Amino acid sequence: MAVRWGEEFQKLHPNVKVEISAGGAGKGMADTLGGLVDIGMISRDVDPSEIQKGAYPIGVTRDAVVVTVNARNPVLNGLLSKGVKRKTFADLYLNGTVNTWGDVVGNPEIKQEIHVYTRSDASGASDIWAKYLGGKQENLKGTGVYGDPGLLAAVQKDPLGIGYNNYNYAFDMNTGQPVSGIQIIPFDVNENGIVDPDENISTKEKTIASIKSGVFPSPPARVELFVTKGKPTGITSEFIRWVLNDGQKYVDEVGYIELSRDYLDGELKKLEP
Secondary structure, eight states, rough: OHHHHHHHHHHOTHHHHHHHOOOOOOHHHHHTTSSSSSSSEEOSSOOOOHHHHHHHEEEEEEEEEEEEEETTTHHHHHHHHBBBBBBHIIIIIOOOOOBHHHHHTTOOTOBBOOOEEEEOOOOOOHHHHHHHTTTTTOOSSSHHHOOOHHHHHHHHHHHHHEOOOOOOOOOOTTTOOOOOOEEOOOTTTTTSSSOOOOGGGGHHHHHHHHHHOOOOOOTTTTEEEEESSSSSHHHHHHHHHHTTTTGGGGHHHHBBOOOOOOHHHHHHHHHOO
16 A cells, blocks of 8 residues: 555655555564654554654554455355354464364364464564454464465465455455455354354455444454654655545555545644644
């Protein structure tokens, strides 16, 4: 998202160069507080200790973390029709008390073991996923894999695998369908044992609708933040102001979800002198 914003802003300001460096939320915050960058993009809540060090967050867009399984999963039909309760995910990722795919769908005759994958790097996706489950990233069980692409690839290769990804990695942004080799597992939010229409997140469009309606849980839906060290000034402030206004028209095509105008106006007030 930041890359597209940078490209468009430079067209309006040819003398300004916006350089983007990749990295997880941990690196973005560390580099911002260390004075190595003007803006960090953070996909998690800012810790009070970081605020004390000068972190100044501005919400700029929204996305979500979704659960991914291999398209050849042995109980795929049950997962897609019933969804999975939060407690089941917690027992899988935090407590280690759910170990087979039969445990997930309530069929003890199915003994195939679940291969759990998580992130090995400090990431906003892991932080927000753990928060949804009631824990912290360091509590998450599973085989650690670096980065969103790595975690997705691990699940694509493993019929018994389960992982979690930022939704714009899990869906093909052109077709709106899950990327090749995976399926997205719905949350049984109301715990009635079936996937209701507003819980269906099988496509990009349905996921966005569920998030906007508030049915999709938050977390793992979340606001993406720009963070500066202290209140931004000069061209940095101008860039963020542009992002909160004209820059919002690029959000959907890149695979993020636009925030409400009221929310964006509230963030703009944070930039006032």
